[in-house]
Structures are given as C-alpha cells and as structure tokens.
Amino acid sequence: MNENTEPDLSKTLEAVYRTESRRVLATLIRLLGDFDLAEEALHDAFQAALEQWPRDGMPANPRAWLVSAGRFKGIDGIRRHARFDALDDVAGQVDAAVFETAAGDEESVEDDHLRLIFTCSHPALALDSQVALTLREVSGLTTEEIASAFLSTPTTIAQRIVRAKAKIRDARIPYEVPAHEDLSDRLDAVLRVIYLVFNEGYSASTGSELTRHDLSGEAIRLGRLLIELLPQESEASGLLALMLLHDSRRAARTSPNGDLILLGEQDRALWDREQIAEGLMLIMQAFRSHSIGSYTLQAAIAAVHAEASSSSETDWTEIIGLYDLLLQANPSPVVELNRAVAVAMRDGPEVGLFLIDAILSRGDLTDYHLAHSARADLCRRLGRTGQAEVAYRQALSLARQEPERRFLERRLAELKN
Known part of the structure; x- marks a missing residue:
C-alpha cells in the first residue's frame, strides 16, 4: 500500500469507529454474554483492523468484519x-459464540442496538446507574466525560457502571427487547x-454554565x-420533538457573558428555525397516533411558543388547555406551577399568584427554587416589593447554578432601585 493511502485509511478507520463501534459492541455483548469481555473484544477488533487493513485493504463490510x-x-x-479461573460454563459460552448466527446480518445488528438500549435502562437498575451505563455503552462517552457532564468524579461514575453490570449479570437480566405487552412500560424508562440526560444538558443542575450542549x-x-x-x-417522536424545540432556543438563552435570558426576553431571531420545523413535523406525526403521551403534550406547548413572534403574541389559552391535558396524563406540582405561570400571563399576576400560593401551601415544591422565583416575579409585578424580596432570597438560597444565581441577585438589586 502506498504512503498516500495509509493516512486516508487511518481517517476511514476513525470514522468507522465513530459510526459503528456502538453497534459492533451491542452485537458482541449478545454474542459473548458479558459487557466487559465485549468491550475488550471491541478494542481488540479495532486494533486488528489497524494492523490488517493497511496490508489487506478495507473489507467490503467493515462492521461485519469487526464483529467477526x-x-x-x-x-x-x-x-x-x-x-486461569476454571469457569464451569466456558464450553457453553464458547459454543454459543462460535455457532451464533451470521454476525453481519443488518437487521440483527440493529436489533442488538435496541437490546442494548433497553438493557442499560432496565428498571432493576438505579436511575443514576441507568444514565451512566447508557452514556457509556450506547453513546460511547468515557467515564471522565460523563463525570464532567454531571459534575461528579470518574471514580463515582465508574463505580455506578460496575454496579450496573454486576446487577445485570447477577440478576440475569435478559439482553432483549421487551415483549410487545411489556414494551410500553419499558419504553417509558428508556425515554x-x-x-434526564437532555435536561442536564439543557439546564445544568449545578455549576458555572447554564447549558452543556454536548450532553443535550x-x-x-x-x-x-x-x-x-x-x-x-x-x-419517542414526541420526546425528540420536545428536545429539538427546547434546544432551538439555545443561542438566545444566555447573553455573551453567560447571563440567563428569560423566554419572554429572548431574541427570537436567534432561534434555530430548522430545529423548530423538524420538531413541528414530529409533533404532527405523533398526534396522528391514537395515544398522546406527556412528552408529546409538552412538545405541543413548546411548539406554541416557537410559533409565536413574541411573548405578547403567544396563545396562552391554548397553552393552558395543553397544560390541563398534561395534568390529566401526568399529574405533577411542577406542571401545576408551569400552568399557573401561563395563567398569570393570560389573566394577570394576581390570579397566577393565588395558584402558586395554593401549591406552596400544600407543602409541594417548598425546596424548588423555580417555584419561589416565579412567586417573586408575580409579587414584583404586583408592586409587593417586600414579599418579592423574601421570595427571591428563598429562591437564591436553593439555586445551585451560577447563571440563575446571578439572575436572582440582579432581581434583588433591582427591587432596591
């Protein structure tokens, strides 16, 4: 092979790793029955490709070659x-792997990818372990990358992944797509x-940055x-639509110095219209089905915002109606809070404040900084400066994200002017 083709093949191999490694891993997990063994085999396969492809040429089906x-x-x-360890079942493991069906079968490989997603999100695993394992095995993020995204330590993330793999092995969690009658419940866990991964990227729970786009x-x-x-x-279409519509606002959500800009004050010319168009199309597809779920309803609310030229032009009555449907599908004090804010936009701050006070008086959302921030804003709009200050300070005591803290501090300072 001449010198000019070797760098090209190296770049091709890197591209194959980016596009195919997770699919290859999913199939190897099925064939070998063990996460760690499959990961080791994956790296060995790419090492073999690095050694053999420059000499023998790139195979016609790189994925099948790597799986084999x-x-x-x-x-x-x-x-x-x-x-060395005298495993009792080694003969069975070897036989199962040797006589497995053709590794390059396209449909089988795609099924393997789906199996991996459902296995990583199995309800027997703790939620934080589901997230860590999904990002590691399905997405291919390193433990360092996952730790950085969630402001944790690589050791903590590695321990979660190890515990999740041990649970899958010890509990004999099947590596399979759920049966049709169980698919709905299991799909909920995957979604x-x-x-959760998107939300941590869209609005980081802690830290100096409002968003982490790599995660969203x-x-x-x-x-x-x-x-x-x-x-x-x-x-699934509803969730993707929701994420696209929210992410479409990313460029308008912060100022050049990283300060938070509220939805009503954002420059909508900065919103990503391609993402909005795709999100709207997905919502239409989802609404054509006979079952409308909470992600689709949330996406529909985001769509009303996306289609409005300004906050004042927003159809708040439609948004309130969608929140009413969402409360039926997924009763939640957070949904109630968001509905109350929409009611305040349509009917005035006093009506919205009454609804928020009712939520807080029940003891719900006492530790939720956005509830106190929303209450503070309505008190401010009503001229109740003292109550607004108390609520802003309560929100500030609970907020852990620096852009939100700076926003609340600015609001407090404005009350004194």
Whole structure:
C-alpha cells in the first residue's frame, strides 16, 4: 500500500469507529454474554483492523468484519479466563459464540442496538446507574466525560457502571427487547433516561454554565436513534420533538457573558428555525397516533411558543388547555406551577399568584427554587416589593447554578432601585 493511502485509511478507520463501534459492541455483548469481555473484544477488533487493513485493504463490510474479529478475540478471552479461573460454563459460552448466527446480518445488528438500549435502562437498575451505563455503552462517552457532564468524579461514575453490570449479570437480566405487552412500560424508562440526560444538558443542575450542549446533543442523538429503531412509537417522536424545540432556543438563552435570558426576553431571531420545523413535523406525526403521551403534550406547548413572534403574541389559552391535558396524563406540582405561570400571563399576576400560593401551601415544591422565583416575579409585578424580596432570597438560597444565581441577585438589586 502506498504512503498516500495509509493516512486516508487511518481517517476511514476513525470514522468507522465513530459510526459503528456502538453497534459492533451491542452485537458482541449478545454474542459473548458479558459487557466487559465485549468491550475488550471491541478494542481488540479495532486494533486488528489497524494492523490488517493497511496490508489487506478495507473489507467490503467493515462492521461485519469487526464483529467477526471481535467475536473470535472474545472467544480467546473466554478460553484464557477459563484456564486461569476454571469457569464451569466456558464450553457453553464458547459454543454459543462460535455457532451464533451470521454476525453481519443488518437487521440483527440493529436489533442488538435496541437490546442494548433497553438493557442499560432496565428498571432493576438505579436511575443514576441507568444514565451512566447508557452514556457509556450506547453513546460511547468515557467515564471522565460523563463525570464532567454531571459534575461528579470518574471514580463515582465508574463505580455506578460496575454496579450496573454486576446487577445485570447477577440478576440475569435478559439482553432483549421487551415483549410487545411489556414494551410500553419499558419504553417509558428508556425515554426517561434520555430526557434526564437532555435536561442536564439543557439546564445544568449545578455549576458555572447554564447549558452543556454536548450532553443535550447526545440526548438528541439517542432520541433520533430510538425513532430509527422504533418508528411506530409516538412518544419517542414526541420526546425528540420536545428536545429539538427546547434546544432551538439555545443561542438566545444566555447573553455573551453567560447571563440567563428569560423566554419572554429572548431574541427570537436567534432561534434555530430548522430545529423548530423538524420538531413541528414530529409533533404532527405523533398526534396522528391514537395515544398522546406527556412528552408529546409538552412538545405541543413548546411548539406554541416557537410559533409565536413574541411573548405578547403567544396563545396562552391554548397553552393552558395543553397544560390541563398534561395534568390529566401526568399529574405533577411542577406542571401545576408551569400552568399557573401561563395563567398569570393570560389573566394577570394576581390570579397566577393565588395558584402558586395554593401549591406552596400544600407543602409541594417548598425546596424548588423555580417555584419561589416565579412567586417573586408575580409579587414584583404586583408592586409587593417586600414579599418579592423574601421570595427571591428563598429562591437564591436553593439555586445551585451560577447563571440563575446571578439572575436572582440582579432581581434583588433591582427591587432596591
């Protein structure tokens, strides 16, 4: 092979790793029956490709080649472990791997990817472990990247992943797509994990930055993948629409120095119209189904905002109606709070304040800084400066994100002017 083609092949191999490594891993987990062994086999397969492809040329089907190479590397690993650890079931493991169906089968590989998503989000695992395992195994993020995104330590993230893998092994959690009658409940867990990842990227729970686009972007990628694998699931479309519509505002949500800009004050010319158009199309698809879920309803609310030229031109009556439907589908004090804010925009701050006080008087959302911030804003608009100050200070005591804290401090300072 001449010198000019070697760098090109190296770039091609890097591209193959980016696009195919997670699919190859998913199939190797099925073939070898073990996460760690499959990961080791994956790396061995790419190392073999790095050595052989420059000499022999790139195979016609790189994914199938990598699966085949990884499978036999894994089998060698099983035999090595058996020699030293005397595993009782090594013969069965080797036979199962050797006589597995053709590794390059396209439909089988896509099924494997779906199996991996459902396994990583299995309800027997703790939610934080589901998130860590999904980002590690489905997305391919390193433990360092996951730790940075969630302001944790690599050791903590690694421990969560190890515990999750041990739980899957010890509880014999099946590596499979749930049966049709169980799919709805299990899909909810997958969607919840993806949405949790998105929310942490869209509005970070702590830290100096309002957003972490790498994390919200990864959630959107997972949402696209889920629709590709389960095109008939309307709530998957609803979730992707919701994420796209929220993410479309990203450029307008902060000032050049990183300060928070509220929805009503954002420059809507900065909103990403391509993402909005895609989100609206997905909502239309979801609404054509017979079952409308909470993600689709939330996306519909975001769509009303996206279609309005300004806050004053927003159809608040439609938004309130959608919140009423959302409360029926998913009763939640946070949904009640958001509805109360919408009511205040339509009917005036006093009506909204009455609703928020009712929520807080029940003891709900006492530790939720956005509830106190919303109450403070309505008191400010009503000229009740003393009550506004108390509520802003309560919100400030609970907020952990620096842009939000700076916003609340500015509001407090404005009350004194």
